[in-house]
Amino acid sequence: MHHRLLRTTLCGLLLLTGCATGSPSGPPPPPVADSTSGVGDPLFPLAGNGGYDVSHYGLDLAYDPATRLLRGTARVTARAARALPAFNLDLSGLKVGRVTVDGAGAASSRAGTELTVRPARAVTAGAVFTTVVEYSGVPGTIEDADGSHEGWIRTDDGAVALGEPVGSMTWFPGNNHPSDKAAYDIAVTVPEGLTAVSNGELTGTRTAGGRSTFQWHSAEPMASYLATVAIGKFRVTRSTTPSGLPVYVAVDAREAADAGELRDLPRILEWESGLFGPYPFSSTGAIVDRVDDDTVGYALETQTKPVFPVDRKGTTLDGPTLVHELAHQWFGDSVTPRTWQDMWLNEGFATYAEWLWDEQHGGDSAQKHFDATFQDDASWAFPPADPGTPQNVSEAPVYGRGAMVLHKVRQAVGDARFFALLRGWAAEHRGGSVDSARFTAWCEQRSGVDLSGLFAVWLYGDGRPPAP
Numbered sequence: 001m002h003h004r005l006l007r008t009t010l011c012g013l014l015l016l017t018g019c020a021t022g023s024p025s026g027p028p029p030p031p032v033a034d035s036t037s038g039v040g041d042p043l044f045p046l047a048g049n050g051g052y053d054v055s056h057y058g059l060d061l062a063y064d065p066a067t068r069l070l071r072g073t074a075r076v077t078a079r080a081a082r083a084l085p086a087f088n089l090d091l092s093g094l095k096v097g098r099v100t101v102d103g104a105g106a107a108s109s110r111a112g113t114e115l116t117v118r119p120a121r122a123v124t125a126g127a128v129f130t131t132v133v134e135y136s137g138v139p140g141t142i143e144d145a146d147g148s149h150e151g152w153i154r155t156d157d158g159a160v161a162l163g164e165p166v167g168s169m170t171w172f173p174g175n176n177h178p179s180d181k182a183a184y185d186i187a188v189t190v191p192e193g194l195t196a197v198s199n200g201e202l203t204g205t206r207t208a209g210g211r212s213t214f215q216w217h218s219a220e221p222m223a224s225y226l227a228t229v230a231i232g233k234f235r236v237t238r239s240t241t242p243s244g245l246p247v248y249v250a251v252d253a254r255e256a257a258d259a260g261e262l263r264d265l266p267r268i269l270e271w272e273s274g275l276f277g278p279y280p281f282s283s284t285g286a287i288v289d290r291v292d293d294d295t296v297g298y299a300l301e302t303q304t305k306p307v308f309p310v311d312r313k314g315t316t317l318d319g320p321t322l323v324h325e326l327a328h329q330w331f332g333d334s335v336t337p338r339t340w341q342d343m344w345l346n347e348g349f350a351t352y353a354e355w356l357w358d359e360q361h362g363g364d365s366a367q368k369h370f371d372a373t374f375q376d377d378a379s380w381a382f383p384p385a386d387p388g389t390p391q392n393v394s395e396a397p398v399y400g401r402g403a404m405v406l407h408k409v410r411q412a413v414g415d416a417r418f419f420a421l422l423r424g425w426a427a428e429h430r431g432g433s434v435d436s437a438r439f440t441a442w443c444e445q446r447s448g449v450d451l452s453g454l455f456a457v458w459l460y461g462d463g464r465p466p467a468p
């Protein structure tokens with residue numbers, strides 16, 4: 001099963017029942033960077049927090065699938081953008097215990113998904129400070145506007161964490177917004193016999209007293225929505241790609257060991273590196289995990305190891321989806337939209353990667369995909385750069401119409417300049433944050449072609465333009 005298609009189908013149904021929005025077009029307003037709760041995201045106003053910039057998360061987690069109890073210690077290192085008599089972290093559910101700031105006890109209070117921390121003494125502007133939060137409880141899931149589930153997803157042998165757009169706050173406190181990327185060290189302790197997989201590289205394991213700890217390190221900056229942990233019985237295959245990149249693949253013990261399509265992972269990565277430039281992280285891999293219920297029918301581009309859930313209805317792992325999630329490692333994971341408004345910079349690019357794969361592997365041309373997407377009424381519900389509502393971020397205009405924008409740019413500047421643009425975009429913004437305005441200005445600057453009319457129609461315009 002191809003979940004983005006399921007999402008699109010859902011969207012189609014919702015559109016029929018009147019979920020279309022009359023959102024205004026035009027460039028998004030800049031986020032309000034200084035509010036304490038929320039960074040002013042146009043679609044998720046409470047996500048993230050102003051006043052500081054996290055550089056590192058050190059998460060120490062222990063999970064017992066039998067009781068579903070998670071115990072965690074989060075060490076959050078950040079730089080204060082201004083004096084902070086108080087600041088917020090995002091956390092959904094769970095019980096907060098002791099909180100310290102730079103080693104001194106701090107007061108804390110909860111309201112909704114906001115955890116407010118009041119240090120004994122205000123953090124001074126510009127200071128780097130470390131907040132330690134001890135917490136525990138049974139982590140929950142969040143139902144998104146489109147009805148799909150994210151957060152801490154139970155499996156019958158453990159759990160898997162999915163965080164797009166806001167689910168990471170169900171398992172650790174943090175600045176839960178893509179504009180604040182950070183390095184992570186995630187250590188997970190589980191009953192002996194189970195494996196805990198996370199982003200980045202495995203730097204240590206130890207077993208004592210019937211429990212095993214797995215330590216994972218992500219040096220490259222990561223948005224919180226891309227953090228994952230998968231706990232359960234896995235078959236792990238470690239290898240290296242022809243270019244020497246470590247590969248860590250964890251497949252649910254109940255699934256075929258090679259999980260079919262995953263054999264193509266090195267070949268797809270090599271092809272994508274040829275198109276998009278050097279792979280942006282120190283390792284790669286994938287997680288295939290069987291989930292209990294049928295609420296998660298989508299794959300997610302979790303950094304370095306995309307997750308492919310399997311449920312009773314089928315698997316999310318297929319060829320196009322593997323190409324898609326791996327393309328996100330460049331577009332979304334390494335080069336990350338500053339707000340959810342610009343989700344098309346993720347999904348439009350990953351969808352276009354599917355078209356290009358097809359075109360270069362004996363399938364339909366990108367033009368043919370473009371034509372089909374053009375004909376599809378669902379593509380025209382709203383402009384890619386202005387989804388307008390939270391449920392719209394996973395719908396057809398963000399995916400297919402986003403890809404159409406890239407195809408139009410390709411037609412306008414020609415193949416040679418277009419593929420140089422793709423590579424340059426990934427290289428120049430590697431590890432960083434971007435938005436639509438940056439993309440359009442950058443394309444024009446680099447190509448020397450006036451693309452303002454193109455973007456006005458295809459990226460910002462309402463409705464279907466006349467057939468090209």
Ligand code: TRP
Binds near residue numbers: 165300301394
């Ligand atoms: N990003 C996922 C993909 O490309 C799909 C997805 C999962 C998603 N959760 C989401 C999209 C929440 C928007 C919002 O396969």
Ligand code: ZN
Binds near residue numbers: 324328346347350
């Ligand atoms: Zn995607």
